[in-house]
Amino acid sequence: MQKALIAFFLGVFSFFLFMAIGETLLHHYGENVGLPSTFIFMTAYFFICQFFLSRGNPHAFSKDWTIMLALDAVPFAVFIQKVLIETREVILTQGIGILFSCCVGTLAGSIGASKVAHRKAGQQ
Numbered sequence: 001m002q003k004a005l006i007a008f009f010l011g012v013f014s015f016f017l018f019m020a021i022g023e024t025l026l027h028h029y030g031e032n033v034g035l036p037s038t039f040i041f042m043t044a045y046f047f048i049c050q051f052f053l054s055r056g057n058p059h060a061f062s063k064d065w066t067i068m069l070a071l072d073a074v075p076f077a078v079f080i081q082k083v084l085i086e087t088r089e090v091i092l093t094q095g096i097g098i099l100f101s102c103c104v105g106t107l108a109g110s111i112g113a114s115k116v117a118h119r120k121a122g123q124q
Helices: 002-029 031-054 065-085 088-123
Strands: none
Touching: 002 031, 002 065, 031 065, 031 088, 065 088
C-alpha cells in the first residue's frame, strides 16, 4: 500500500514536471522537436520510477500492477481529459504520446526490475 501511494504521488509530480518541460521545449524548439523530446523524457521518468518501486521483486511485471496503475493514474486521467475536451489533432499528437510514454516506461521499468532481481537471485 505504501508503494502504491508513493507511486501515485510520483505520477502527480510527473504532471507538473512534464508540463514545465514540455512548455519549455515547445517554446524553444517547436512541436517537431519539443513533443518527441518531452515524450522521451516521460518514458525515462516512468521507467526510473517503476524500476525503483519494483526493485528486488523478481515477479514485478506480474505482481506490481497496483503500483503500476497508481503511477500511471494521472497520465491516464490527462488522456481521458484530452479525449473529452480537446480536438482530434491534439488527442492524436499529445494524448497518444502521453499514454504511450507512461505505459511503455512503466512496463519497461517493471521488466527491468524483475530481470535484475532474477539475476541477483541466480548469483546467490
